[in-house]
Amino acid sequence: MTTPVTELSDRARGIFRAVVEGYLETGQPVGSRTLAGLGAVQLSPASIRSVMAELETLGLLASPHISAGRLPTDLGLRLFVDGMMRVAEPSFEERATIEARIGSGGPVEDALAATTAALSGLSACAGLVLVPKAELVLRHISFVWLAPDRALAVIVGDDGQVENRVIELMPGTTPSALVEAGNYMSATLAGLSLAEARARLDRQLSADRVALDVAAADLVERGLVVWSEDGDRRPVLIVRGQGRLIDAAAAADLERVRDLLDDLDGKQEVAHLLDSARTGDSTRIFIGAENKLFALSGSSVIARPFRGLDGRVVGVVAVIGPTRLNYARVVPMVDFTAATLARLIG
Template structure:
């Protein structure tokens, strides 16, 4: 545990680094810490903090900057969260009106981005895959077959399959009948585990067609449900701490396109109360090693259904971002519950 003097100096150092983006020296700390300490005493404390891993010294500067461990201690124990301004609060309240759920979700994502100048993310409410009512095949041309999926809620989805050989109309009817007998009333992700053994026992050319249909159908169902809505990714191109390394930026944007890993990270906040902050490699996702994710769950009728978050550099104004995420999650819960 750090004594109060060390905590105060660490807090002052991190606050100054977040504000200015420059390594903080002992003279600056002597002026801004409101502690009657000499620069020599402050240097000794900073040396101790560096040995403990809370700060580090860039090789080009005599000043210090916080490490992820330093940020973690700062957020957990030293941070003073600022209340939102009336302007920010009014802007969030005005956008979070009970309306069409997808519209409210998009508005929440855009608000998070606008108010923080980083990327705002909202994981859409989880819902079950629709169950299958009927599957049909329609021959389009040689080696091209249209897969038609009708769900129990009446949606019709199509996907073109490219096959290794031509299939006769009777073969397509056989494949459709077989899948319908095994698939009606199930979700696609349930179907594969149920019929995989039976497919092995069919003629190879027919099992290939039906396996391709299951893969395509599962992808169709996944594509129809947006995993999350993200806004303001381009804001990160203007963040000096990130944009100085274009390889890192490319990996970050690839992550945004993949969706799955980021949605899984935000889902970690589902079981937590209030806002969670993931700093650097705490996320377990390599492209976020230089980033922080501030996330919170939101509810519908008292049940957690998704998460929201802000993605930005580790050098962010946490005292401002945390209450923005917190209030937005609560107002999004109210809006969706009212709907």
């Protein structure tokens, strides 16, 4: 459990804040002599060391080496972010850059990619945007016999996109049932999205208005379920700026950076993490080992959902970087980007 800020003395809060801010600025442990020399804390180095030791006992600070200074733990960063951080609103230039990328015209996905790149450049992190995969609108559906227990379902979208899925057949399904199911779907469900097609099919099955035999009706329902579930599992995740994660400070910790880049390559896991930020209206901050996905790489994610005019969540915008990223600057930048994307999508 995180120690509440109010339980720290004024002296401990001041030293803790100075250590965290120094670490976030340099990426290096902060020593007592450094704090005393900067005048950030009006105490002797010995007194500062004593307070640092207390903060270390509370699990808020850690010392990477015996002779080194202290740096904040993930627990300490959580305390700082939730209770002590003073945010800095994006500058006029930063807001103008984000708005220019979002309003650059062209397909929405191009605007999202440009926005992600802009956010990456401004935050010195990798930028991410998660949006649902564009829903397929049905034009033509057919089933091709493969074996007594399997068939290939072929769907053609309004945009000409063709997708194939292998589906299992119920025992006794005949090739004629495949033809019947394909003809029914093409004639009845063309022009509908998958969600609309499933809703119409459910209504017609409930009203017993589907003029199909049992095997063909099962094929129709099974095909729609397979495509719908598959689409739900494949949101569009745009990632830009991975190279920015390899900076001078990261050069001394290349293994951590390698782990982080591996995490980003596993887009399904990253997408699942961002999808968890879709609920609620506020920004979510995942720090280091708080999320098992980034336990090895020691990374942080700042994510915020953005909504359309109807109030529904359209997607999630985020940045990912080392735990020492500038939270006070990046959090409001992500917030502004989400609000600007909401105006575009809406």
